[in-house]
Structures are given as C-alpha cells and as structure tokens.
Amino acid sequence: MFQAIWQQKKIIISTTVLCGLVALGYAYLSTPEYQVSSVLRPAAINELDALNRSGVYTLPPSEALLKVGSSLESYDNRLAFFRDNQSLFSQFKRPGRTLEQSFEDFNRDSLKLILPDPKKADSLSAVIGLELRYPKGVDGVKILNGFVDYAINAEREQIAADLKVIVNNRLAELKGQIDAARSSYEMDKEARIATLIETDNIKRAQLQDELKALRQQLKVGRTDRMAQLSEAIGIARSLNIQKPTTPSALGDSGRTGEASGMRTEINNQQIPLYFMGTDALEAERAALQQRKTDDFTEGRIAQIARELQLLQSNREVEVLKQRQNEDLFLSGVEPLRAEIVRLGNLSNLDSSNMKLVSIDRKALEPMQPIKPKKALVILLGLLLGGMLGVLIVLVRYFVAIRQGAVQITTAPGVVDTWTGTATSGKALPNDKS
Template sequence: MSAPERHQTHRAESDEIDLRDIALAIYAGWKWIAISILACVAAGSAYAFIADPQYSTDIAYIPAPEGLRALESMPGSYESLSVFEEFNKRLSSYNNFKSFYDQDPGYFTSIKKENELPEIEPRSFFTKNIKLTSPSDDSDSSRTIAINYSNSLEGPTLLNDYFQWTEKNHINDLADRADRAVDRIVDQNRATMDAHLKSQGEDTEARITRLREEDQIRIAELEDELQAVKQSIVSSREERIRILENAEQIALRLGIEKPTTPRDLGRQSSENDVVYAEINSQDGIPLYFMGTEALSAERVVIESNLEEEVKTAEVRNIEQQLQQLKENQTINALLRRESLSPFSVQHNELRQQNAILAAKNISEEEIDVASVSHWAYQPGSPDSPRIRLIVSLSLILGAMIGIFLLLAARFFASVKNHREKVA
C-alpha cells in the first residue's frame, strides 16, 4: 500500500467517534467534572442567596349585582356590568394609582420593611408590578388584579388597600352621580313648575278678562231688556189710559156717573138690547159701567204715575241679575288667590315628584360594586429565585461545562499528538 493510501485510511479512522473512548475520558476526568459542578452550584447558590426574593399575589373578584339594588330607584343607568367595567378601568388606570399614591405621602413608607425599599416612582412601579387580567371566556365576568413585589415591601397590604380605596372612591362617585341626577331632575321640575305657575297666572288673567267682558255684554243686554220692560209698562199704562178715555166717553153719553150694572141701568128699547148684547159679549161687564167718576179718577191716577217705576217680578229678576253681574264672585275669588299652585295639577304633580326624590337618600354602605373571591395574601415561597430549580440547573450546567472542557482538552491533545507524528 502506498503512503498516500495509508494516510487517508489513518485519517478516516481518526475522524470516527469512539463512544468508549469518550466514556473512558469522562471517567478519567471525573474530578474536573466534579469541580465544574461544584463551581456552578456554588455560583447558583450565591445568586440565590444574594438575589432579592420576588413574590406575587392577586385579588380575584366578580360583579356584585345585589350591591346596586339601592340605585335602581334613582334616576340614571346603573347596570351591574357597566358599573363593574368602570371599576376595572379605574383599577387599571395609572392616574387612579397616582391619586392613591398622593393621598397619603407617608403610606408607602409605612408598608416598607425596615425602610429597605428605595423611593418608589409611581408610574414605573404601577406599569411593571401591577397587572389586571381578564378571562378569555367572555361569559366569565370574574377579574384578577395581581402585584409583583420584593421582600422589602408588604405587597398584599398594598394591593388590598389599593383595591379597597378604589372601590370606595367608585362607590362615592356612584352616590354623587345619583345625587347629581336627583338635583338635576329637581331643578328641571322646579323650572317646569315655575313655567306652569306662570302659565296658570296668564290663564287666570285671561279668564278674568273673559268673565269681565262677558259680564259687560250681559249687563248691557239686561239693561236693554230692563229698559224694554219698563217701556212696555209705560206703553201698557198709555193703552190703559186710552181704554179708560173711550169708556169714559161712552159712560158720559149713557149718562152713567156712578158704577152700575146692566140690570140696574134698566130695560131699553129693542135696539138698545142688541147693543147691550154686543157689549156684554166681550170680557165681562163693559168698562163704561164703572161710570164717569170712577173712570176719570183711574185715568187721572194713571196719567200722574205714567213714568213711575213699577217693581214687577220681571223687573226684579232683571235687576237681581244685574246686581249679581256687577259683583261677580268668580272674579272676586280669582282676584283673592294669593297662590296659584293649589290650582295647577301639573305643578302639584311635579312638587310631589320632587318630594319623593328628596326623600330618597342613598348611603355608601348600601352600594357594593365587586364581590371579592379571595384577597391578596403573603405566599409561602417566592416566585424567584427558586432555589431547587437553580441548584438543579447548576448541576446540569456544571456537568455540561465539565464534560465540554474535558472533551475540548482531549481534542486539543489529540491534535497536538497528530502533528508531532506527522512531523
């Protein structure tokens, strides 16, 4: 076999990996592997000892529909899910956390452990350490707010206080919102009540004006009617005078001076009997049988009292109506009204509504936004560093580093021997 062929065969054999050699090399170099493992475990243990433990805890809560029953009677919309979402937005708002941070400057100092915690920057702390989570299932309305914190801070106390402070402020805002809604409706009702009173006053004035106009028209009509009745009485008297004059002339011609009767007057000729029959056929005994003296006396009296007023039943009735119209009690009653509110139905309904609204008093103790499933608590072990995990990884990493270094040393030794043989 030629030299090139032997060289190629030897190179091919050297490129093959012999697991037995590797195992033997690892066995032979176990001390180095052990040293690597001990070094990694020592480094991991030192890190676990030096590193500040980090904890996490959370609060789980759900909506509390029963806590909003007191608001159902108040004006406005207070749906449970809507109020609950508003509360979640508050919890996840940095501005809300900043207000919580600013409300008591000494609060964060009081929850530090032995003042080991440096000054907290609110925005950075809130962004990095507080998270609000929502379920992936839309039908699940529960929520969780969690906090990550170091061992130098009382994280559960901080999270619980922040949750309770936010809920209290939200409840205060709900109560204030209800009170403002009541005040707004009451003010609107008062403005409407004033408008109704103004309208009622205008209606009353218009009614008085109409009544006065109607009374004036009726008075004019009655006065005309009264004048007509009086004129009718005068006309009747004038007609009576004319009748008396005619009867008087007849009595004068018949020579009747004293009142008499046809029987007393005596029998006349047959021609006179016809005349008497015609006269007697009228209403009762003819007037001229009264005689000229009686007829003349009656005529003189009527003529002397021709224009004198006579209180007949009709005249008295008309004058009574005129007196009532001149003293219209409806107008007088309307003018005597000191307040128009009792006579406005709309005004009284709104006043009653305002009285009912004013009687509604919502206290903060009656309102509840969220029902807590569990509060934040101090966990039994930190989230990091995890000593068991660090030690396990240190063992694995140390073994891997030791084996790698051992194999690397063996490889470089093999390369060096190969070069010496070739040379």
C-alpha cells in the same frame, strides 16, 4: 470524541462547579421577590337591595364587581394611591426620576389585574383577581389590601355621587313639573276669572239693553194710550157722554116716561173706549201725562233690577282672588309630591356601608419568595456549567485534531499532542486518519 471528553473531565467538572457557585451566589445574594394576590367576588343580593329598591339607580352584583374591577384597573386611581402612600413605595423610587416615572415602572411590572373570562357565563367564574410582585423589604400585603380598599371606597364614593346627581336631577324635574302645574293653574284661574267677569258683563249688558227696550216700549205704549184717550174724549164729547155708559144705555137715554128697570146686556164685543165718558177719560189722560216713570207697570223690570243687583259682585271671582295657599288646588301633583318626599329620604341612604363586592381572599404574607427559586437556579447553573465544560472540551478537541493533522503532514515521527503516541512514516498530505 467521548474518549477525549473523558480525558478532559476535569475541565468539565471545574466549569460545572464554577457555574454552580455563580448560580449559588445569585440564588442567595439576589434580592428575593414575593407575590401576593387578592380575589374579589360579587356581593350578596341583599347587600345592594337598598340601592336597587330606590328606583333611580340599579346596580346588580355582577355589574358592581365590574365597576370595582374598572376602578382597580384605573390609572388615575393607581396613581392617586401611589401619591397618597409614598412611604409604602419608597423602594420603587429611582434617583433622577419623577414620581410619575417611578409609578409607571411599578404599574407596568408589579401590579396585574385578572378579569373574569367573558366567554364563560358561569357565575362561578365571575371573580376578579389582583396580583402584586414586590422585592423584599416592601410591605406588599399592606399595599395590595390598601389599594383594594381604596378602589372600593373610590367606586363607592363615585356611586354615591352619581346617586346624588340623579336624585337632584329627578328632584329638579319634579319641581319643574310642579312649577308647570302651578303656572297652568294660574293661567286657568286667570282664564276662569276673566270668563266669569266677561259672562257677567255680557249678561249685565243684555239686561240693560232689555231694560232700556222695556222702558222705551212702556213709554211708547203710554204715548199711544194718551193718543187713544184724546181721540175717545173727542168722540165722547161729541156724543155728550160724560159718565161711563153702554151702547144699550146710550140708546135708551132718549126715551122718557118708561118705567125704570134693570137691564142686563151680554155682548162678546169690546165696548169702544169713548163709552167710558169724558170724565173718566180725561182723568186717565191727566194721570198718564203726570206719570214720571213706567217701571212699575211691568214686572219684568223689577226682575231685571234684581238680576243687575246680583251682577254687581261675583262671589266666585272674589273667592278665587282671595285664595292664600293655591298649591292646595293644584290637580295631578299629589304623585309628584309623594315622589319628592321619597327622593328626599334617599339622602339618608348610608353609602359608606354599601358592600359592592365580597373580598373572597385578602392578601396574606407569603411563605416563600417566587424569585429566585434557589434549587432551580443551582440546578440550571450546574447544568449550564456542565454544558459549557463539554462545549469547551469539544472546541479544544476539534482544534487539537486540526493542529495534529498539520503536524503529521509536515514533521513525521513527532509525538501526537492529543493522544501522546509517536507517528512514523510519511503520511499523505490530506490524510487525517
């Protein structure tokens, strides 16, 4: 077998050279394919300090990196960048295909995202890589760097939009709380005014009832006094007492001829009213009959009149109704107002300069293509050519041996077509040696 292979070495050499030439042509005539990559790392803590100190949106650097990675992986972002920069992707377009179909091929075969390994907790492994493979004539560096910037800007705009929505929702909530406090204040004020008015009405009614009762009491007392006076007048007339006197003086009035003197009487009993005499009693009764009102006889009536006069107007109610800026009297809203001012200042937060990630390595122009690898292609061509030549020789060898065996059994003395030697004698039908 090896002798046969050596004898047919020209076929092997020819096949090897032919395959080598084909590989050489492929290596130098096929379109080179290049690869560029970009690496992203978490941003420094101070880059996101202003956002995290806002108190409404928390974004650690590691989470910001994952958000940017999600933006880089987003189909919509890739398609939007493809649409916005069609001049950079002219070589990826195919006749008869839509823009989306051309992008599908590019997205599937050319762009690859490398995410950090979740099993590794080491911060050194927290990197995101993006690789782009592209044929010669395509500005892959511009495409990759442009897409990285596009994704970062898209995520930055999304964060700014989320922050704006959160701030607006928080402001609406705070304003709702202030409105609730204002409504509660209005209800409390109305309740306070109603309570004050009701208290004044109750007190006014009580005073008027007391005044009415006092006047009735005074009227009854005057009537009783007049009845007592009338009865005393009758008794005084029957006793012929016209002027005020005392029981002792009345007893001595019948005695005559006695020397005049001064008499002092000590008595702890009340002297009956008729001893005042008819003149005094009639005069008092006449005065009581002519009296129009009894108010001056009771000091409490004057006090009631004073209190009723004060109840005609409630100064506290008037002040409550005349308040202009009622927000000044709201209780518990100072922290809410301070929070509204603070959230309003967040609108001045410049998100355009927010650094979400650190671009550890930008895409650079490659020094050489990754495909085809000329030396490897030529070497494989020569190797496959040699293997093909050996295969051809072996096939011819086995075919020739089979044909030679047939010739030996049928025609003794013919020349061996493979070895070139003559055979003599008859061989056994199945003797292939």
